[in-house]
Amino acid sequence: MARDERLILSIAVGASFVAFMNNTVITVALPRITEELGGGLPGQQWMINAYLVTLGSLILVAGSVSDVLGRGLVLRIGLIGFAIASTAIALAPTAELMIAFRALQGAAGAFLVPSSLALITSTFRDAAQARAIGVWTAATSMASIIGPVVGGLLSDFLSWRWAFVANLLPIAIVLLLILKVRLHDEPQRGRVDILGAALCALGLGGLVTALIEGPNQGWDNPLVLTCLLAGGTLFLAFIVRQRYGSAPIVPLEMFKRRNFWSGNLATAFVYAALSLNGFVLAIFLQQSVGLSATAAGLASLPMTIIMILGSSSIGALSGRFGARVFMTVGPIMMALGSLLLLTVSADFNYWQQVLPGVIVFGAGLTVTVSPLTSAVLGSVPSNRSGTASAVNNAVARVSSLVIVAVLAVIVGGQIDLSGFHRAAIVTAILLTAGALVSWIGIRSAVEPRSLSNTTVRAEPCTASDIPVTVGVTRAVPRRV
Structure with missing residues (x-):
């Protein structure tokens, strides 16, 4: 890579790293936060959920804004907003203000991930793009390891408030790097549809709130029903406006592209399975097996290590050979x-019963994520990559929320050994569906780069001609 390319990749990785690390920092700090600020279990839930609601509500709007105004400007806005929110959280005197500042932090976070991925796609091409996405995937996966460690150490030896102050250093470094490089970033001529943005934010916000609160409050709860119906109605109105509006936030023509719609459908299956597996495994190891929270967290560590070691190489290979094979083989693994x-049986043995599955699952996840992100982002023109990344992130997040919302049905009411086995089978079914969608839907041939309605026949091409596309994680890694 040239100097500017290395700096741009560092900026993209650093901006996303902050959002991913913050997601795991707070989980280990929650007990100390509620000891000092109060709020109890409901307060703890909303300290996490407030971030998720605003992030999920605004991510599509943020993707469109980054395409219209430029990724560099939107990244700076997101980073500065995240720094202000982190400082406010560190100084919060009450649980209520803490929750409000977490919502602000989620809004800022919505501007970081789509813009950083779009910056990569506007800078790198072909195999270099896929390798850069692999580096991005590996680095953001590393955040899931560093977050709990940083949060735990600072909470135990200083204060939980320092866990949020810790965000300021990487943000400052990224902002300095932005000053040192000329970003390959040409804003579109156009405007942001304010009414469409409001319909999108309110619609997604209502749906996300309903999916979060439904399992806790009950689906017949008036608040949940109101959020579900109002959110669904507003989001439907948003889709109608995208069809007939003059400046759509998400041009529906994007979904006519084979790799785009099939990549997002595969994302829905894969990330639902990833969330189901991670959630059930962590709970089962603690509640049924009796492991500590730390030991349960370390049980999945091999998966993250495999992603860190392999994502860059897999990204480069998918850039040469196309994403289809990787997106098929990965979910099957x-x-x-x-x-x-x-x-796993009543006579529990981690090394024999859990570790082999975690290793195979992690290897498959590594084979899947970078090619998936590349397939989605590479299927649209680079000036729409912010929107494409936002759509893919929104699909991953909503699918995760949906699978957790129906978790009780899947496990039969409780995560005992029988429920754990049922969840494993459902996870395998979802992943098999993702593999089938990828094999049938994904194509490695070049798709037309214009978002017009003109039909263009894709001609055969060599591996070096194949455009690279990308997939997120969001991993829970994903994911934020």
């Missing part, structure tokens, strides 16, 4: 890893 968890 993950499904096999999930089925290996069926060996």
Whole structure:
């Protein structure tokens, strides 16, 4: 890479790293926060959920704004907003203000991930783009390891408030790097549809709130029903406006592109399975097996290590050979890893019953994520990559919320050994569906780069001609 390319990749990684690390920092700090500020369990839930609601509500709007105004400007806005929110959280005197500042932090976070990925796609091409996305995936996966460690150490030896002050250093470094490089970033001529943005934010906000609160409050709760119906109605109105409006936030023509719609459908299956596996495994190891929270967290550590070691290489390979094979083989490997968890028995042994499945699952996840992100982002013109990244992130987040919302149905009411086995089977089914969608839908041939309605026949091409596309994680890694 040239100097500017290295700096731009560092900016993209650093901006996303902050959002990913923050997601895991707070989980270990929650007990100390509620000891000092109060709020109890409901307060803890909303300290997490306030971030998720604003992030999920604004991510599509943020993607469109980054395309119209430029990724560099939107990144700076997101970073400065995240720094202000982090400082306010560190100084929060009450649980209520803490929750409000977490909502502000989620709004700022919505501007970081789509813009950083769009910056990569506007700078790198072909195999170099896929490799850069692999580096981005590995680095943001590392945040899931560093977050709990940083949060735990600072909470134990200084104060939980320092866990949020810690965001300021990487933000300052990224802002300095932005000053040192000329970003390959040409804003579109156009405007942001304010009414469309409001319909999108309110619609997604209502749906996300309903999906978060439904399992806790009950689906017949008046608040949940109101959020579900109002959110669904407003989001439907948003889609209608995208069809007939003059400046759509999400041009519906994007979904006519084979790799775009099939990549997002595969994302829905894969990230639902990823969330189901991670959630159930962590709860089962603590509640049924009796492991500590730290030990349960470390149980999935091999998965993250495999992603860190392999994502860059897989990204480069998918850039050469196309994403289709990787997006098919990866989910199948993950499904096999999930089925290996069926060996878990009442006579529990982590090394023999859990570790093999975690390793196979992690290898499959590594094979899947970078090619998936590349397939989605590479299917649209680079001036729409911010919107494409936002759509893919929104799909991943909503699918995760949906699967958690129906968790009780999947496990039969409780995560005992029987429920754990049922969840493993459902995870494998979801991943198999993702593999089938990828094999049938994804194509490695070049798709037309214009978002017009003109039909263009894709001609055969060599591996070096294949455009690279990307997939997020969001991993829970994903994911934020």
